[in-house]
Amino acid sequence: MGSPRRGVYAHVRHPQYIAFLGILFGFLLQWPTILTLAMFPLLVLMYVRLARSEERDALRAFGTEYERYATITPAWVPRFGRHNVPGPRHGGAAGA
Template structure:
């Protein structure tokens, strides 16, 4: 296995990237209650695990070295480009940062942060008016913020998959589903018929093909 030119051990860079992305998410999501902090904390753990391997210690590369080494004998597995595993295992050549997976990852990450930002703005004003949030992203789905977190994590998996983040991803998705259902029970108790009417016309996670059924605010019941 060729291990010349080790591009890892850059813990300062790992910390800076983790702080930047977690800070962005915090500024867009602004957790205010234990459920918010749980979802934000899980997302933060994913980001820390990702950048710890991307720049710190390549655990996935070490774990797969016995398979990757013979398969790619002329590749420096400890060079940064080899960490883009989708690019490596599909036999692509050139700069992986311009590959389809990498470009798609930026799209998912951008959509995720956009959803977090727009959703928080709608939710903040709805909470101040004691109303069900039904405009903006909430006109399409009932839980756009959780979709935003999942979109960001999926984008990073397209860009830099690791064994740990691949294992964390389905667990975190299930956690967000459970948090969404608990949130809905609280909303139904708080808003009653207003929430039930909104939930009846608005999908939980997957938007209707025909667009939102309604986009006017509904007063809390």
């Protein structure tokens, strides 16, 4: 499964969907029409469902490795800092 220990995937599991939803929200603010108001929640629902489906596929393909990654890395709201990066700590003694 590649290395999710670096880059954006070390902080959040669905960065591409977060970015797309941010763009959709921007469209909603820029062009607040009936169509954008109606489509926004539908598109959010579709992308959340797609992300869940992809996670099931990843779990089947990568098993416990993906399960460990998913328990450490949040799906939608990133937590920045070293506490959520999988793998051994860099520097310092064990347990530091």
